[in-house]
């Protein structure tokens with residue numbers, strides 16, 4: 001049984017349709033990547049799954065339960081975490097306050113406290129900056145904070161919109177490794193990325209979007225190895 005499925009999604013803003021008939025599926029433990037050029041509708045697709053963009057038609061299923069047009073706060077409650085592409089931390093709050101915000105809908109105080117400790121162990125960079133305002137963090141630290149904040153809701157599936165964008169190669173390596181660790185520990189990942197090579201190298205399965213449509217799907221490394229795909233849609237040279 002897939003953990004998460006989106007079927008024939010048509011989505012956009014107002015009456016403008018951006019995403020056209022895209023379907024995807026995530027199984028337990030998967031890292032599924034969505035890649036494609038700028039403006040191809042990757043963010044719109046993620047947002048439409050979480051009630052943050054207009055869904056014209058299509059169906060969204062979580063553990064076979066129909067969650068189509070779920071409200072964003074309900075998505076968090078059922079087990080979907082979201083790390084947006086921009087404005088993904090509260091810059092004027094401290095690191096610790098940001099993490100507490102991630103658990104805003106929970107009432108199990110002891111559980112929240114122990115999850116906070118776990119986040120600080122998992123992300124030692126954040127432990128060193130607990131009282132710092134998020135605006136003072138580096139780009140890489142901010143992404144780690146955004147991920148840790150989403151993890152405070154104990155998601156079963158984490159949807160991430162370009163967590164590696166604008167990071168130095170070193171910071172991007174740190175963030176990716178942390179995500180792979182989160183995946184290894186049982187949280188499935190649906191990852192939108194501009195860094196096509198890194199995303200597809202690590203993806204169990206990948207979808208390539210172009211102008212709002214899925215033009216190809218398959219196992220991550222296989223997509224990367226396809227010379228014509230690399231040239232036409234991935235902005236890469238022909239050779240791996």
Ligand SMILES: Nc1ncnc2c1ncn2[C@@H]1O[C@H](COP(=O)(O)OP(=O)(O)OP(=O)(O)O)[C@@H](O)[C@H]1O
Pocket residue numbers: 013018036037038039040041042043044045085194
């Ligand atoms: N809030 C909005 N209202 C209207 N149109 C929007 C909105 N956000 C994005 N768009 C348009 O939707 C299209 C797809 O944008 P989207 O952000 O989904 O692409 P993307 O693949 O995530 O791009 P990028 O790689 O640059 O993040 C673009 O033409 C964009 O101008």
Ligand SMILES: [Mg+2]
Pocket residue numbers: 042043044085161
């Ligand atoms: Mg985007």
